[in-house]
Amino acid sequence: MKLIYQYMLCFLLVVTTCLAVTAVAIYHYTEDLAYRHTLTELEGYSDNLQKQALKIDPATGNIKNITAESLDLLQQTLANDRIAIDLFDPDGYRLYPQPRGDKDQRPAFSPKILKRLQDGEVIYSRNGQKNRPQGLKTQDPTTYVVKPWFNRDQQLKAIIYLGMPCVSINTSMQNVRRKLLITFLISAIIAIVMSWFLANFQVRKIERLQKATKQIKHGNFKVEVQQTGNDEISDLAADFNEMAHSLQLSNEEIQRQERQNKEFMMNASHEMRTPLTTINGLLEGLAYDAIPKNLRAHSIDLMRDETKRLIRLVNDNLDYEKIRTNQLPLNQTEFDAVQPLSNVVSQLQASAKEAKNQLQLQLPPKLPVYADYDRFIQIIFNIVQNAIQFTHQGKILIDGQRLPKEAATVITIKDNGIGMTPAQLQNIWVRYYKADPSRKSTKYSESGLGLAIVHQLMEQHHDEIAVTSHFHQGTTFKLTFYDAAVIQKRQSSPR
Ligand SMILES: Nc1ncnc2c1ncn2[C@@H]1O[C@H](COP(=O)(O)OP(=O)(O)O)[C@@H](O)[C@H]1O
Ligand SMILES: [Mg+2]
Incomplete structure (x- = not known):
């Protein structure tokens, strides 16, 4: 099923369930209210009647004001509401409407109910048959009140029955049901429309993702x-x-x-x-x-x-x-760099002279370096060789310095040769890069690999190499060799 329908179904289920629960609750509440209202109304009539009725005739000791005629009148008034009135004497024998008069008239209540009434209990019934007096005109389900009437001396004088057929309540409840159903249907239609908008809103977000995924699939x-x-x-x-x-x-x-x-x-x-x-x-x-x-x-x-x-x-x-x-693999050790640097210089002195270059070494008496000895020579050799190669009638200075604060030794190789433009400088670590490809000499390793190897070696050492150069002015390489402790730290924290 499409997601939009799933969403809609979920929203609808929630909304209709809520609506249904509310409708049922309202229906029951209204029904309850209707019954209560009817019962209260019936009891109200009974109380009013009682007030009149219990004026006892002092001469006879009987109920004074209630006569068959007055009850008939009342019955007619209440006929619109289809309320029926029945009156019984304290023993449950019918007094109104018209007692049958025959001798075999039986009490309308069972002895148990009669006892309860005599004890002062009022009997209410919403639509039941139970406890109903016998011999009523109608057999339809009725809402009724059966109430005993006591005089001031707490003597039971009469029992009154006031009943209204349930049909009246049922008719009004039917009305309520119809109205609730219409409300429910209208709400459900609104819910469908709203859930469509909501679901569409959610689904559109997912569709945007779906579209983007397709674009990625196609390489965008x-x-x-x-x-x-x-x-x-x-x-x-x-x-x-x-x-x-x-x-x-x-x-x-x-x-x-x-x-x-x-x-x-x-x-x-x-x-x-x-x-x-x-x-x-x-x-x-x-x-x-x-x-x-x-x-x-x-x-x-x-x-x-x-x-x-x-x-x-x-x-x-x-x-x-x-x-x-x-x-x-590197075999990093700490050694004094004075000797190896001097060796490199003496090895390259001849070619420096050939290019009419001055090659100078400026070192403290001791210069500790932590590196792979052979690779160190390879690095220095390559850089000094380049300096000689790209300098003519100039000066190349190799300077060594200890930086105790940084726990490092810095070696700079500075020439005042042809230098490089910023664009050339950018590429010098790239394999086979030559700033000037037309220059060719077999004397030096002119493969364009020298600096690429130097760079890789410095990285592997976890040391640093930097270069500055100005076109036609010269180039300076700065190599920083860190002490063992610093290198170990750098190894454990990747750059
Ligand atoms: N000291 C320098 N002065 C000027 N250019 C240099 C210097 N060192 C390197 N370069 C430039 O960097 C390029 C790459 O150097 P390198 O990798 O050693 O290759 P190769 O020496 O084989 O050409 C050189 O061709 C050169 O153009
Ligand atoms: Mg080279």
Whole structure:
């Protein structure tokens, strides 16, 4: 069943149940009221009669004012209401209307009822046959009061019966029933219309969610479900929006990774194609004796260089992947960085000189660093090598400083070389990125992998690397190596 009908059915059930209960309650209350009213009315007539009746004739000692004629008159007055009056003597023998006069007239009440009446009890009946006096004119269900009349000396003087056929009450109750039924029907129609509006309002909220879900199914994650009100469906809409947002983010991430993979494949192929083409050309030259004898040794040297470059490329790539996938476990220890830094500088001094660069080291006597020793050298080597590569007739300064407050050692490598534009700076950690792809040198590892590896290594160490650069002015790399205690804290709280 459609949700809208389910909702409508629920609303209708609740409303009609309430209406039905109310109607039944009203009906019973009205009926009760009608009976009570009738009984009170009947008793009222009886009391009035009694007031007149109990004026006892002092001479005879009998009821003075009540005569068959006066009762007939009263009976006629009450005929409209179909009220019947019967009068009995204290022993239950009929006095009015017209006693039969014969001797075998029997008391109208059973001895038990008579005893109760003689004891002063008034007998009420709503529509019963029970306790009814015998010999009444009508046998129809009647609402009646049977009341004993006592004089001032508490002597039972007469018993009066006042009855009204239930038909009168039933007719008015029928009226009430009809009115209640009409009210019920009108209310039910209003309830149907209102429940349709209410159900529609609820269902529309769900439909909005349904529409949004379909959009997501078709790959449109930029959907936002309107939130109305403060209910569970609105909460669901908020959660849905959040879900759509994270789906969009992960979709973007997937697309970015796909792009990166594509770029990586293209770059890797491109990087390999250059040395392979060189080797292939030289091999063919050798095979067809196209290279003069005196140049053959040089050709072979060239091929060796290109092969080495290929091997380096493959190794760098493997290194990067291993670091990225945490397959290269670090052996972090605390050591004095003065010696390894001096070693790197002396290793690179020759190439610095070649580029007419000054390479300077500025260190305190001791410089404790917590890192993987070999990886530390690899990081510094890569950065200093880049600095030499991108500086001509300039100065490269390696500076080491201890920051006791931060529990860290900071090493900065500053050059006044070609520098980078902000756009170039943005990409330097990306694999195969080269600010100037036309520049090519086999002397250095010009694969565009160096800084990508450095960045991965620093991340794996839970240390920090930052770079500032100004085009044509120079570049500064700042490496912060934290002490063991800080690193442990950083490891346990993911960044
Ligand atoms: N000190 C520097 N000065 C200017 N540019 C630099 C410096 N270091 C790195 N770069 C830029 O960052 C790029 C990426 O460096 P790197 O990852 O080491 O690759 P590669 O050295 O193989 O080109 C370089 O091609 C260069 O454009
Ligand atoms: Mg490099």
